[in-house]
Amino acid sequence: MQVRQPAVGDAFGAVLRRCWAAGGVPGVAFELVERDDGFLTAGDAARYFAAPEQWVGVERWACDQATGRVLDVGCGAGRHAVPLAAAGCEVVGLDRSPGAVAVTRSRGVRAVQGALLEAGAELGTFDTIVLLGNNLGLLGGPEQAPAVLGRLAGLARPGARLLGSGVDAYATDAAEHHAYHAWNRHRGRAGSQVRVRIRDRMLATEWFDYWFASLAELSAAVAGGPWRLAVAEEESAGRYAVRLDLVGRRPPAAGRATGLSTGSRTGPRNGPGVEPVDWRGIGPGNGPGVEPGNGPGVDGR
Numbered sequence: 001m002q003v004r005q006p007a008v009g010d011a012f013g014a015v016l017r018r019c020w021a022a023g024g025v026p027g028v029a030f031e032l033v034e035r036d037d038g039f040l041t042a043g044d045a046a047r048y049f050a051a052p053e054q055w056v057g058v059e060r061w062a063c064d065q066a067t068g069r070v071l072d073v074g075c076g077a078g079r080h081a082v083p084l085a086a087a088g089c090e091v092v093g094l095d096r097s098p099g100a101v102a103v104t105r106s107r108g109v110r111a112v113q114g115a116l117l118e119a120g121a122e123l124g125t126f127d128t129i130v131l132l133g134n135n136l137g138l139l140g141g142p143e144q145a146p147a148v149l150g151r152l153a154g155l156a157r158p159g160a161r162l163l164g165s166g167v168d169a170y171a172t173d174a175a176e177h178h179a180y181h182a183w184n185r186h187r188g189r190a191g192s193q194v195r196v197r198i199r200d201r202m203l204a205t206e207w208f209d210y211w212f213a214s215l216a217e218l219s220a221a222v223a224g225g226p227w228r229l230a231v232a233e234e235e236s237a238g239r240y241a242v243r244l245d246l247v248g249r250r251p252p253a254a255g256r257a258t259g260l261s262t263g264s265r266t267g268p269r270n271g272p273g274v275e276p277v278d279w280r281g282i283g284p285g286n287g288p289g290v291e292p293g294n295g296p297g298v299d300g301r
């Protein structure tokens with residue numbers, strides 16, 4: 001019997017477009033994340049339109065530190081780009097999904113279609129680079145991370161900061177995630193890497209790597225490169241955010257913090273918030289706990 005495979009295309013963008021066309025409300029469009037061991041998760045695309053007060057604390061903590069000219073890497077539907085622009089930052093979104101770029105533009109923020117590793121001088125340079133919604137995952141893995149961090153440093157102004165959020169793949173009790181970590185190690189990958197694709201109806205994206213690094217793994221990847229891990233804020237279920245400072249250059253020009261937390265500093269641990277996208281194929285709290293450093297398995301992890 002013949003089995004047809006989905007056509008390769010902008011499945012993620014299709015989900016965002018459909019959700020946005022309906023006003024960004026829940027119950028309309030769902031993102032299916034397929035991990036390369038067959039593990040499948042579904043998430044309502046409405047979370048990509050969540051307002052700052054619905055975010056988890058570590059994301060507000062990160063955005064509060066954004067100043068000046070901001071590059072939002074993997075901007076999606078503009079969940080962070082839109083409020084950062086409203087707070088006075090000059091924001092440029094970057095996303096490889098044409099649909100994501102179209103949605104962000106329709107919300108009034110400049111966005112450029114392209115892959116992170118191909119981003120070049122045409123974007124200009126930035127005071128702040130954000131990798132939010134677990135987009136530290138775009139570092140790809142321990143081998144790819146130095147090249148990605150180096151590329152981002154090339155887009156950074158003196159004194160720039162990189163604000164990113166992530167999830168520790170090992171902070172899970174789910175047996176299927178622990179098994180995935182073990183399989184990863186067996187095939188020579190870090191346990192915390194995931195290879196996933198996004199599905200929507202007859203479409204699938206290409207397979208791509210996403211890295212749910214533990215803080216220890218992230219720290220090791222950053223060491224010796226152009227960025228210094230300045231602060232890490234941890235939240236429940238293995239969620240965290242970090243601020244990396246560009247090494248050896250002067251501090252950023254006085255810029256006003258965005259204050260997205262409306263005055264009082266909203267720190268992590270302040271509230272549940274809308275679960276940021278978790279492509280671990282793993283979800284925090286869902287899976288087994290693989291001890292840090294050893295490898296795979298997250299909700300999508």
Ligand SMILES: C[S@@+](CC[C@H](N)C(=O)[O-])C[C@H]1O[C@@H](n2cnc3c(N)ncnc32)[C@H](O)[C@@H]1O
Pocket residue numbers: 012047048073074075076077078079080094095096097100114115116117132133134135138208276277278279
């Ligand atoms: C988990 S979503 C996060 C979206 C958004 N930051 C948010 O939190 O709502 C990851 C985004 O990164 C984009 N992306 C994935 N790989 C990329 C790459 N290599 N270069 C640029 N964007 C990428 C995807 O298209 C998607 O929009």
